[in-house]
Structure formats: structure tokens, C-alpha cells
Amino acid sequence: MPMYQVKPIGGGPIKTDLPTCMYKLPNVHAQPGNSCTSEHALQNGEVDPAVKALEARQDEIMRKLYELKAAVEGLAKTVTTPDADLDLTVSSSLSSQSLSSTTFKGAVTDLDTLLGKDLGALRDIVINANPAQPPLSLMVLHSLLCQRYRVLSTVHVHSSVTGVLPQLLSCLGPRHADSYARHMFQLGFTLIWKDVPKLQMKFSVQNMCPIEGEANVARFLFKLLAPYPSDPALATLVDSWVDTAFFQLAEGSAKERSAVLRALNSALGRNPWLAGPDLSLADIACYCCVLQSGSASSAPTNVQRWIKSCENLGHFSPAKLLLQ
Amino acid sequence: MTKEEGKGPTEEEQQAQSKKGLKKQQKEAEKAAKKAEKQAKLAAEQQSTEEDDFAKDRYGVSAMVQSQQKLDRALVRVQDLNPEKADQLIWLRARVHTSRAKGKQCFLVLRQQQFNVQALVAVGDRASKQMVKFAANITKESIVDVEALVRKVEQKIESCSQQDVELHIERIFVISQAEPRLPLQLEDAVRPDGEGEEEGRATVNQDTKLDNRVIDLRTTTSQAIFRLQSGVCQLFRDTLTKKGFVEIQTPKIISAASEGGANVFTVSYFKTSAYLAQSPQLYKQMCICADFDKVFCVGPVFRAEDSNTHRHLTEFVGLDIEMAFNYHYHEVIDSITDTMVQIFKGLRDNFQTEIQTVNKQFPSEPFKFLEPTLRLEYTEALAMLHEAGVEMGDEDDLSTPNEKLLGRLVKEKYDTDFYVLDKYPLAVRPFYTMPDPSNPKYSNSYDMFMRGEEILSGAQRVHDAQLLTERAMHHQIDLEKIKAYIDSFRYGAPPHGGGGIGLERVCMLYLGLHNVRQTSMFPRDPKRLTP
Numbered sequence: 001m002p003m004y005q006v007k008p009i010g011g012g013p014i015k016t017d018l019p020t021c022m023y024k025l026p027n028v029h030a031q032p033g034n035s036c037t038s039e040h041a042l043q044n045g046e047v048d049p050a051v052k053a054l055e056a057r058q059d060e061i062m063r064k065l066y067e068l069k070a071a072v073e074g075l076a077k078t079v080t081t082p083d084a085d086l087d088l089t090v091s092s093s094l095s096s097q098s099l100s101s102t103t104f105k106g107a108v109t110d111l112d113t114l115l116g117k118d119l120g121a122l123r124d125i126v127i128n129a130n131p132a133q134p135p136l137s138l139m140v141l142h143s144l145l146c147q148r149y150r151v152l153s154t155v156h157v158h159s160s161v162t163g164v165l166p167q168l169l170s171c172l173g174p175r176h177a178d179s180y181a182r183h184m185f186q187l188g189f190t191l192i193w194k195d196v197p198k199l200q201m202k203f204s205v206q207n208m209c210p211i212e213g214e215a216n217v218a219r220f221l222f223k224l225l226a227p228y229p230s231d232p233a234l235a236t237l238v239d240s241w242v243d244t245a246f247f248q249l250a251e252g253s254a255k256e257r258s259a260v261l262r263a264l265n266s267a268l269g270r271n272p273w274l275a276g277p278d279l280s281l282a283d284i285a286c287y288c289c290v291l292q293s294g295s296a297s298s299a300p301t302n303v304q305r306w307i308k309s310c311e312n313l314g315h316f317s318p319a320k321l322l323l324q
Numbered sequence: 325m326t327k328e329e330g331k332g333p334t335e336e337e338q339q340a341q342s343k344k345g346l347k348k349q350q351k352e353a354e355k356a357a358k359k360a361e362k363q364a365k366l367a368a369e370q371q372s373t374e375e376d377d378f379a380k381d382r383y384g385v386s387a388m389v390q391s392q393q394k395l396d397r398a399l400v401r402v403q404d405l406n407p408e409k410a411d412q413l414i415w416l417r418a419r420v421h422t423s424r425a426k427g428k429q430c431f432l433v434l435r436q437q438q439f440n441v442q443a444l445v446a447v448g449d450r451a452s453k454q455m456v457k458f459a460a461n462i463t464k465e466s467i468v469d470v471e472a473l474v475r476k477v478e479q480k481i482e483s484c485s486q487q488d489v490e491l492h493i494e495r496i497f498v499i500s501q502a503e504p505r506l507p508l509q510l511e512d513a514v515r516p517d518g519e520g521e522e523e524g525r526a527t528v529n530q531d532t533k534l535d536n537r538v539i540d541l542r543t544t545t546s547q548a549i550f551r552l553q554s555g556v557c558q559l560f561r562d563t564l565t566k567k568g569f570v571e572i573q574t575p576k577i578i579s580a581a582s583e584g585g586a587n588v589f590t591v592s593y594f595k596t597s598a599y600l601a602q603s604p605q606l607y608k609q610m611c612i613c614a615d616f617d618k619v620f621c622v623g624p625v626f627r628a629e630d631s632n633t634h635r636h637l638t639e640f641v642g643l644d645i646e647m648a649f650n651y652h653y654h655e656v657i658d659s660i661t662d663t664m665v666q667i668f669k670g671l672r673d674n675f676q677t678e679i680q681t682v683n684k685q686f687p688s689e690p691f692k693f694l695e696p697t698l699r700l701e702y703t704e705a706l707a708m709l710h711e712a713g714v715e716m717g718d719e720d721d722l723s724t725p726n727e728k729l730l731g732r733l734v735k736e737k738y739d740t741d742f743y744v745l746d747k748y749p750l751a752v753r754p755f756y757t758m759p760d761p762s763n764p765k766y767s768n769s770y771d772m773f774m775r776g777e778e779i780l781s782g783a784q785r786v787h788d789a790q791l792l793t794e795r796a797m798h799h800q801i802d803l804e805k806i807k808a809y810i811d812s813f814r815y816g817a818p819p820h821g822g823g824g825i826g827l828e829r830v831c832m833l834y835l836g837l838h839n840v841r842q843t844s845m846f847p848r849d850p851k852r853l854t855p
Contacts, residue, residue, distance in 0.1 A: 121701070121703045121704040121706070121707035121708075122701070122704055124704075124737075126737055126738055128739070154696075156694035156695060156696060156698065157694065157695045158692065158693075158694055158739065158740075159668065159669075159672065159691070159692050159693045159694070159695075160692070180652055180654050181762075182699075182700070182701045182704065182746075183701060183703060183704075190738070192694060192738070192739070194739070202736075202737050202738075204711065205708075205733055205736045205737045206711045206712055207711070
């Protein structure tokens with residue numbers, strides 16, 4: 001006849017408050033595997049310092065390996081990208097000097113000279129855009145501005161539109177941790193999704209009329225990053241590419257579009273970038289319009305290569321995200 | 325010669341006089357004849373009325389309804405009259421809006437609230453001549469019961485809300501008769517300002533309207549305004565309840581003035597005196613200290629300010645919010661602004677007809693807003709004003725004209741009629757306002773504006789008894805008087821903030837009206853205590 005099973009009376013290890021004036025010794029009576037959850041753990045859940053150190057070393061080696069991998073990838077990108085600049089994403093893992101070298105090496109631009117005297121308040125750039133036509137180029141310029149200045153980015157929906165897609169609401173990235181204090185920022189970038197026939201930018205109501213059209217707003221924003229090329233011929237070239245992009249690529253017929261793509265192809269055959277040796281507004285505008293018109297995949301080879309180079313620069317990713 | 329000359333005119337005069345007399349006599353004779361004719365006509369008419377009237381029991385003034393009988397008669401609403409009901413015989417109760425007799429026909433416009441429909445009594449096999457006459461003589465604003473046939477009309481009736489149908493009346497009974505002389509005409513009361521002047525027609529001034537509020541409230545404009553106001557209240561309650569707020573009721577008779585002490589009404593309270601609450605602030609805060617977490621209340625608020633402006637009332641409805649927050653008072657701002665945006669959205673989506681109706685009489689631009697709400701800081705506002713040429717000190721409060729100007733500037737740049745101004749100077753706020761942690765000149769307080777006028781003023785409150793005592797002393801407030809207030813924070817109080825909105829002001833500004841008395845049903849101001 002089997003015996004009764006009796007429940008333990010004591011109910012597990014008894015915890016007693018020990019005076020702290022004595023040494024602590026491991027429990028000799030405890031059975032292995034009962035009180036220890038892992039093999040190399042000691043009494044009271046304390047991990048052997050030797051194991052800990054080993055783990056830390058391994059983590060450190062792994063981290064270094066990842067960093068190295070990222071750096072090599074970044075270098076590989078710069079090799080394929082004609083501009084000798086480093087990607088936004090790898091810059092953090094490399095030395096801090098790359099942080100200071102932004103894409104645009106022109107004279108350090110000063111907001112006071114560009115936007116007028118500081119009145120001790122946030123300089124807020126307000127952009128009214130139609131959610132039916134998200135301004136991709138401005139997203140790229142926004143991410144470049146964020147790199148240069150402390151920018152407070154906010155997105156609003158105007159009462160004239162309803163049902164704005166969630167990716168349009170988060171297109172300027174996550175909320176800044178300091179966004180509760182507007183005075184801590186150098187520049188405000190306020191995007192308002194609104195029922196407007198044409199993109200519109202307002203800065204100073206008193207001294208400036210609203211700027212209309214994505215191309216013109218892009219020119220304004222770009223000037224906050226770098227001055228226009230001092231060579232007038234080059235400056236005109238940039239301007240003409242910007243207009244071509246917005247009038248013929250974005251709004252033109254299929255015929256016009258393919259003509260522009262051919263022109264781009266031949267221009268990019270001679271130069272790595274569209275206007276001059278460096279990346280310029282021309283590249284940003286054309287890239288975004290090619291993307292928007294959906295002709296990126298069917299573009300000729302030089303254009304394809306140039307698109308790759310653009311994408312290797314981190315600032316172009318917001319535009320791509322917005323299209324998805 | 326002179327004699328003759330003197331005689332001549334007198335003769336002429338006499339002649340003229342006799343001529344005049346003749347004319348007079350003639351006229352009198354004519355008058356008498358006319359009178360006789362009229363009397364004869366009247367007699368004839370009377371005779372004809374006394375002649376047998378085949379439709380005698382199809383019209384009349386019915387006995388006063390004293391609930392003698394309970395009829396199962398289904399009454400149709402005017403707003404439900406549409407072509408689908410064509411050729412049906414229906415009963416309807418409505419007011420006579422206008423009546424116009426035209427030969428053997430009489431056109432009536434029957435009104436029910438903001439809806440109206442054209443009705444017709446015509447001599448025929450259903451209606452007699454006498455019935456038409458009776459219908460034509462029903463005074464305006466009387467309430468009638470009507471049995472009628474619904475008919476589709478070829479041409480839309482532009483003057484009525486039910487444009488596709490008219491009623492052919494078969495029976496008409498007066499339920500309640502209005503006096504023939506109305507203190508104001510409804511058409512005059514809804515005429516847009518300025519339009520009447522051109523055409524020489526009357527408009528009704530504000531005081532006449534308010535003196536005869538019962539009739540004024542019958543106008544389409546008033547109907548729309550107060551339906552919208554009810555909507556604001558409803559949306560306010562719904563939104564906050566959904567956010568987990570608890571509605572509370574606070575006393576209106578209080579022992580001590582809650583804010584400062586000025587501007588309170590004193591009432592006699594048995595052997596002593598008491599005050600009428602000028603804000604439920606203290607009680608809201610006590611509820612927070614009592615762990616209600618988030619509360620709101622809707623109730624009357626009294627201000628004994630002798631200001632006769634377009635936006636001040638001595639009694640108004642306050643929509644008050646108070647909530648505990650975790651780490652930053654912007655949590656409170658976010659809650660309040662989101663509530664306001666939900667209200668604006670609800671009004672935009674569900675009250676479009678009301679808004680259009682009010683716009684007919686008081687044209688205004690549609691109310692615009694941003695989501696999430698725009699928040700500017702006080703220093704920014706000052707910079708904008710400075711740019712526009714306004715000189716004012718860093719720690720000065722905004723004057724009303726500056727407020728309006730700022731509203732225009734913000735509207736110009738951001739195209740919004742609703743925004744929050746944050747971080748007011750500490751000096752211009754009440755003692756219980758929490759100072760800014762990084763700059764002692766400023767405070768954690770905010771105002772909200774609609775169309776450039778302040779509708780809400782709020783702040784993070786000091787929830788620490790010691791700091792509160794310091795602040796009160798700084799403002800030279802008698803500590804004895806506010807002892808109860810300070811004591812309520814001695815037993816642990818969560819950080820909290822809130823604000824109060826005036827219902828009438830919100831309605832006024834949302835609709836773009838120019839006087840808060842238009843959005844208060846029975847307004848109270850320093851000069852008006854009735855009706």
C-alpha cells in the first residue's frame with residue numbers, strides 16, 4: 001500500500017535577517033541546482049566576477065567588430081559615392097571630426113546674417129504643404145538642417161484637410177526631447193498639412209511675402225546650409241536643374257520626363273554630381289523628382305549610379321520613407 | 325385805385341374760400357358714400373358669413389387644451405416633410421410665420437423651430453371663402469393645428485427650408501393665439517446688419533431683442549446659436565469623459581473670495597454674509613488633492629466687474645478643467661488643447677447647418693485650427709509684436725489691442741484661429757502660479773486664444789504649502805484669509821494644473837459674433853438683470 005504524500009512543513013528555505021556585521025558565507029546545505037539557477041551563479045544570485053569580466057570582454061570585442069564593420073561599409077560607400085564625405089549613419093561610430101565635416105563646406109553660414117537680427121525668440125519657418133503632394137526635397141533639406149542647427153520640428157494638420165496619413169505626421173522624425181522649451185532652438189521648422197494649391201512658405205509676416213512653390217522654398221532652405229556657388233555659371237546651372245526637375249520631371253508629360261532623364265544621363269557621364277564637383281541643390285531636387293515620378297528603376301545607367309550615390313548619403317532616406 | 329385794389333383780393337379770397345368749402349363738402353360727401361359702401365359691404369360680408377358655410381367645422385379657434393382628451397393623432401415634424409410624403413394627408417402643429425391673402429387663396433408659412441414650409445388655403449370643395457378669410461386673419465406667431473395634403477412643387481420654394489413640397493390645408497385650428505402686435509418682427513431680427521439700412525427696412529437693436537428674448541430666441545439665428553452651444557457642452561463632456569475625467573459639482577455660495585477678493589458679489593447669508601463663487605478653482609484643486617486625478621465641472625461663475633464690454637458678463641457658464649500630471653505641465657496643455665480641437669472638429673462635422681444659418685445674418689470666416697494645437701512662447705509673441713512695431717516691456721501683460729494684433733499676426737503666419745501662448749511673466753499671474761524652474765521671471769502658465777481673444781487662462785498651480793505661503797506673502801495677501809486654501813496642500817498634493825473656459829465666449833468666437841450677449845440665453849451684465 002502506497003504511503004501518503006505529505007507536503008513539506010517548512011515551506012522552502014527560511015529567510016532570516018542576518019546582522020550585517022558578519023561575513024557572508026555561501027550556504028553549505030543548499031543542494032546544487034536548487035538555489036542556483038545557472039551553473040556559474042553563486043549563492044544569492046551573485047555572478048562570479050571572473051565570468052562577468054569574460055562576458056564584458058566578449059561584448060566589447062563584438063561591439064568593436066560591429067563598429068569596424070560599419071566603418072568599412074561607410075568607407076565602401078564613400079568609394080562608390082563621388083563626394084568624399086561620410087555617411088550620417090557611420091559618422092557616429094567614427095571619430096568626432098567627421099561630425100563637423102558636413103556635406104557642405106562653404107563658409108560657415110550664420111543665421112543672424114541670413115534671417116535677420118535675433119529678437120530672442122525662435123525663428124520659425126512655416127511651410128504649408130498639400131498632403132496630396134508631399135514635398136520630398138524639403139524633407140531632405142530638413143534633415144540636413146537638423147545636422148547643422150538645433151531645429152525644432154513640428155507637424156500640424158490644418159482644419160481644411162482631414163484624414164492625413166500617419167507617415168506624413170511623423171515625416172520630420174520623432175519629437176525632440178527638449179521640444180517643451182521652444183527658446184532652446186535656433187530654428188523652427190513647422191510643417192502644416194493644409195489644403196493649398198501650391199506649396200507655401202512663411203517666415204516673417206512683416207518683412208517678407210510668402211514664398212510659393214517647392215523649388216523656391218528649397219532654394220531658400222538651401223541657402224541656410226551653404227551659399228550658392230560664387231561662379232555665376234555654376235549658380236545658373238544649379239538653378240536651371242532645379243527648375244527642370246520641378247517643371248518637367250515632376251509635372252511634365254512622359255515625353256518631357258524621358259528627355260530630362262536623357263539629359264541627366266549625359267550630364268552625369270561627365271561629372272559625378274549634376275553641378276560641379278560637389279553635391280548641390282540640383283542633385284537634391286532632381287533626385288526627389290525622379291523618385292516622385294516613379295522613373296528611378298527605368299532610368300539610364302549613369303542616372304542609376306548617381307541615385308545609388310545619393311542614397312548612400314543618409315539625408316536622402318526621409319524622402320524615401322515618405323514615398324512608401 | 326387802392327380801394328379797388330384792396331377789394332380785388334378779398335373777393336378773390338372769398339371766391340377761393342368758397343371753392344375750398346365746396347371741395348371740402350364734396351370730399352365729405354365722398355367719404356360718407358365710401359363709408360356707407362363699406363358698411364354695406366361689411367353687412368353683405370356678414371350676411372355671407374351667416375349664410376351657410378359648408379366648411380364650418382373645418383376651421384376655428386379650438387378650446388384651450390386642458391388635456392380634455394388624449395388623441396392618438398400622429399403629428400408630422402416640419403423638417404420631415406419631403407417629396408417622399410407627397411400626396412399623404414398629415415396633421416401638423418406649427419406656428420404661423422407669415423400669412424398673405426390673395427383673392428380666393430391664402431398663403432401661410434408655417435414654422436417649427438428653424439424649419440418652415442409653405443401652406444395654402446384655397447377656396448374649393450374643401451375650403452370655403454370664410455375659411456380662407458379666417459386663415460388670413462390668424463395673427464403671426466399663433467400656434468395652429470393643420471390637416472393638409474402634402475404636394476410636390478414644380479419650382480423650388482426659395483423662401484422656405486422645405487423647398488420641394490407645400491401643404492394644401494384642409495383643416496386649420498388655432499391652438500394658441502398670439503397678440504396681434506408683436507414687439508419685434510422676426511424677419512427684422514434676422515436681417516443682417518447694414519442690409520436693412522440700404523433698403524430702408526428695420527433692424528432690431530440688441531436691447532429690444534434682449535427685452536423680448538422669448539420672441540428673439542425663436543429666430544433661426546438664435547435657434548442655431550443655442551443648438552451649437554448645446555453641442556459645445558456635449559462635446560466638452562464627451563471628450564473629457566472619454567479621457568477619464570470625472571465631472572464634479574462645486575458650491576457656488578462660498579465663505580471667502582477665492583481669488584484675491586475683488587470682483588465678488590456679496591450675498592446675505594442668515595446672520596452673516598457670503599460670496600458668489602467667481603471660479604470653482606479652489607474646489608477643483610481640493611478634488612485633485614483628494615485623488616480624483618482629473619476633474620471637470622460645468623457651472624455658473626459670477627464676476628462683479630462693472631465692465632460694459634462686448635465680452636464681459638457678470639454671470640456666465642464656466643467649463644473648468646483641473647488635472648494631476650506626471651512630470652510636465654504640458655501634459656495639461658495637451659489635454660486641454662486636444663479637448664478644444666475635438667470640440668472644433670465635432671462642430672465642424674456635425675453643426676454645419678447651424679453655422680451656415682448664423683453666417684447668413686452674421687457673416688464670418690470659417691473657424692480654422694491646427695492639430696496638434698500651435699503653442700508659442702511669450703517671448704516669441706513679444707518678438708512678433710516688436711517686429712510689428714509694438715513697444716512693450718518684457719514683463720508687461722498683453723493689453724487687449726495687443727492681444728488682437730497678435731491674433732492677427734499669428735493667423736497671418738500660421739493660419740490658425742486657435743493657439744496657446746505659454747510661459748507668461750510671473751509678475752502678471754496670480755500668486756498660486758508655479759514659477760518657471762529655469763528663469764524666475766517667467767511662470768508655468770498659459771493662455772489660449774480664439775480669433776485673437778483670450779478664452780482660457782491657466783497654469784501649473786503651486787502644490788507645496790511652503791512655496792505657496794511664500795508666494796502669497798510676496799503678493800501681500802493676508803495669510804489668514806487663505807489659510808484653508810494653503811492647508812489643503814499640507815497632506816500631500818500631486819503636481820497639477822488646469823484652466824477655465826467661458827462657454828459663451830467660446831460660442832461667440834467660434835461663430836465669429838461680436839457680442840457675448842448673443843450667445844448667452846438670458847445675459848446678465850451690469851445693466852441687465854431681466855429677463
